[in-house]
Every structure is written in C-alpha cells, then in structure tokens.
Amino acid sequence: MRPRSQAADGEIVRAVLAGDRERYAQLVERYRDRYARYATRMLGSMDAAEDAVQDAFVRAYDQLAQCKDPDKFVGWFFLILRNRCFAERRRNRTSASLEAADGVAAEDRTEGVVETAERRRALQLALLELTPDQREVFVLKHVEGLSYTEIAERLSTSVPSLKMRMHRAYDKLRDELRDHT
Amino acid sequence: MSGHDFHPLIKQLLDGDITLADLPAELHAEGEAALRLLAAVDRTDVSMPAVTWRVMAALERRRRRFLPWLLAPALAIAAALVIWLRPGTPPPSAALVTVRFVLVAPEARQVSLAGTFNQWDPQATPLVRAGTTGVWTATLTLPAGQHQYAFVVDGARWVPDPGAPAVDDGFGRRNSVLTL
Numbered sequence: 001m002r003p004r005s006q007a008a009d010g011e012i013v014r015a016v017l018a019g020d021r022e023r024y025a026q027l028v029e030r031y032r033d034r035y036a037r038y039a040t041r042m043l044g045s046m047d048a049a050e051d052a053v054q055d056a057f058v059r060a061y062d063q064l065a066q067c068k069d070p071d072k073f074v075g076w077f078f079l080i081l082r083n084r085c086f087a088e089r090r091r092n093r094t095s096a097s098l099e100a101a102d103g104v105a106a107e108d109r110t111e112g113v114v115e116t117a118e119r120r121r122a123l124q125l126a127l128l129e130l131t132p133d134q135r136e137v138f139v140l141k142h143v144e145g146l147s148y149t150e151i152a153e154r155l156s157t158s159v160p161s162l163k164m165r166m167h168r169a170y171d172k173l174r175d176e177l178r179d180h181t
Numbered sequence: 182m183s184g185h186d187f188h189p190l191i192k193q194l195l196d197g198d199i200t201l202a203d204l205p206a207e208l209h210a211e212g213e214a215a216l217r218l219l220a221a222v223d224r225t226d227v228s229m230p231a232v233t234w235r236v237m238a239a240l241e242r243r244r245r246r247f248l249p250w251l252l253a254p255a256l257a258i259a260a261a262l263v264i265w266l267r268p269g270t271p272p273p274s275a276a277l278v279t280v281r282f283v284l285v286a287p288e289a290r291q292v293s294l295a296g297t298f299n300q301w302d303p304q305a306t307p308l309v310r311a312g313t314t315g316v317w318t319a320t321l322t323l324p325a326g327q328h329q330y331a332f333v334v335d336g337a338r339w340v341p342d343p344g345a346p347a348v349d350d351g352f353g354r355r356n357s358v359l360t361l
Contacts, residue, residue: 021240021244022237024236024237024240025233025236025237028232028233028236028237029233032229032232032233033226033227033228033229036226036227036228036229036232037224037225037226037227040227041223046227049227049229050229050231050232050235053229053232054232054235054236054239057232057236058236058239058240061236061240116220116221119217119218119220119221120221120222120223122221123218123221123222123223124223141196142219142222143222143223143224145224148196163196166192166196167187167192170187170191170192170195170215171185171186171187173218174185174186174187174215174218175185177218178185
C-alpha cells in the first residue's frame with residue numbers, strides 16, 4: 001500500500017468526497033506552488049495571487065463532486081484558478097501595476113544586473129497591458145515553459161488560435177517596450 | 182500590420198520554431214532584440230506555503246455552522262460553565278464577571294478562546310488541560326454584557342460552543358454568544 005503522501009489525485013479526491021476532508025490538504029500542498037507562479041504573473045501581485053490560489057482551492061473543494069475525472073483533478077483545478085484570475089483582473093485591472101514594478105525593483109541591483117532588472121521590470125509592466133487571453137498564453141509558454149500543444153490541451157482550444165493570440169501579444173509587447181529592446 | 186509589428190519570421194523565432202541563423206541578414210538585429218525581450222521573462226519560482234492552512238482554515242470556518250452534527254464525539258460533549266463570583270447578586274452595569282469556559286476535547290493538542298474580549302486573537306487565551314480526561318478550561322474575568330466567542334482547537338479548527346446559543350457573524354461563520 002502506498003504511503004498517503006504518494007496517493008494519486010483520484011484516490012485523495014474520492015477519500016475527501018467520502019468524508020475524509022482533512023486529506024484535501026494533501027492536494028493543496030501538492031499543487032499550490034505549481035500554480036503560484038502562473039497566478040502571480042497573471043495578476044502582477046503576489047498578494048492577489050495568493051488570494052486567488054486560496055479561493056480557487058476553496059471553490060474546487062465546494063465543487064469537488066463535479067470533478068468528473070478525479071484522476072485529472074489538477075487540470076480541472078487549473079480551470080477554476082484560471083477563471084478566478086481572469087475575474088480578478090477584470091475587477092482590479094490597475095492596482096497590480098505598482099507591485100509588479102516594485103517587486104522587480106527590489107531585486108539584487110549589483111553591477112551587471114541592473115540592465116536586466118530594468119528590462120525585466122519593463123516587461124512585467126508591459127505584460128499587464130496585454131489582454132488576459134494574450135497574457136495567459138505568454139505566461140504559459142514563456143514562463144511555465146509549456147508547448148503550444150500542451151497549452152491547447154489545457155485550455156481546450158486550437159494551436160492556430162493560440163498562435164494568433166501570442167503573435168498579437170508579441171506586437172503589443174514590442175509596442176510597449178519600444179525603448180527597451 | 183502596423184509599423185511596430187514584428188516581422189512574421191521574428192514571431193516564429195520567438196515561438197522557437199526557427200533560430201537566429203534561419204533569419205535573413207537584414208532581420209538579425211531585430212531578431213536579437215526580440216530574443217532580449219524573452220530573456221527578460223521572470224521565471225523565478227513562487228512559493229505560497231501559507232495557502233495550505235489558509236484553505237483548510239477557511240473550510241473549517243464555513244463548516245462550523247454544521248458542527249453540532251459533524252463534530253467528533255469528543256468535541257460534541259463540550260460545554261461552557263458560567264460561575265458567578267457573587268451568586269444571587271446581579272452585577273452592576275460596569276461589573277466584572279468571572280466565567281469558566283470548558284471544552285472536552287481529548288484528542289486536541291491545544292485549545293484556546295478567541296472572541297470579542299480578546300480581539301479574536303486565537304493565541305491570546307489558551308485553555309489548560311485538566312489531567313488526562315481531555316477537559317480543557319480557562320477562567321476569565323469579563324465585563325458584564327454580551328460577548329461572542331469560539332474555541333480554536335489546534336490553532337486551526339474554530340469550534341462554536343455547543344452549549345451556548347450562536348449567531349451568524351455575517352461572513353458565513355457562527356459565533357457563540359455569552360450574556361453576562
């Protein structure tokens with residue numbers, strides 16, 4: 001018998017649905033950091049991202065019985081988090097900009113990294129100017145390192161449609177970063 | 182395509198479909214600038230260790246409204262006892278009243294009280310375990326009037342007092358009410 005910590009997602013989901021609610025913490029522990037970076041880059045704010053990840057896990061718990069394939073919990077959870085991030089950006093579009101800039105500005109400023117830090121800061125701010133759809137495909141491909149095929153599977157869309165979104169994002173970023181490239 | 186759009190080949194370069202060497206010479210400089218843009222992507226890992234307990238605490242708080250039916254038997258027999266220092270003598274409006282809170286929770290590692298009297302600080306008022314029976318107690322001196330409170334078991338589980346009336350706090354939680 002496998003140790004609890006190595007239990008498959010489906011096994012944990014079924015246990016939680018059967019009443020062993022404390023085991024939900026295992027799923028949270030397992031996936032909270034995997035999507036922390038996605039949420040942070042999407043929202044431009046660590047605080048907002050932490051709230052979004054927490055809220056998504058609570059919502060997922062509430063709707064756990066609707067998770068049709070418990071073995072694919074993580075993909076199902078991602079869509080809940082994604083919706084939460086999109087809603088948050090619609091609600092609070094401007095407030096993240098300053099924190100995104102500050103977070104980078106606080107990084108190591110030793111000689112030789114200043115230019116990189118400046119460019120990174122500018123890119124962070126420019127990303128917030130993209131539409132959520134554009135930002136998402138950029139984050140998933142260039143931050144999370146997923147291929148177009150993997151992103152298409154995750155978002156249930158087509159590769160050509162993702163590429164179109166991404167190429168518009170490139171143009172917008174170029175426009176925003178004219179002085180930095 | 183506006184004057185600021187990338188050349189389609191540059192977009193392929195950014196997508197990783199081609200390399201700089203595949204670009205015609207006149208696009209090299211633009212290609213290098215585009216790759217510098219991607220080099221600025223922040224891929225630093227982000228960790229949110231607090232999310233686990235925050236999620237579980239949020240679930241627990243919401244569950245509290247169902248606790249009379251869901252609590253483990255060890256918790257279900259909890260009770261709060263009120264001891265009046267001067268029985269039979271109604272306290273004046275500014276009087277202080279000593280109250281003894283009791284919770285039976287044999288499996289708990291720690292129990293505390295959070296309420297209006299300690300700014301809902303779950304660490305401010307620990308209960309003391311009495312012997313090995315699983316009975317936890319705290320004796321407080323409180324001003325006369327109405328107080329709302331809950332027990333906090335093991336720092337995370339908010340438990341209303343089954344022996345006291347409860348009210349909704351407006352945020353989906355139930356608080357026990359003590360009127361002195």
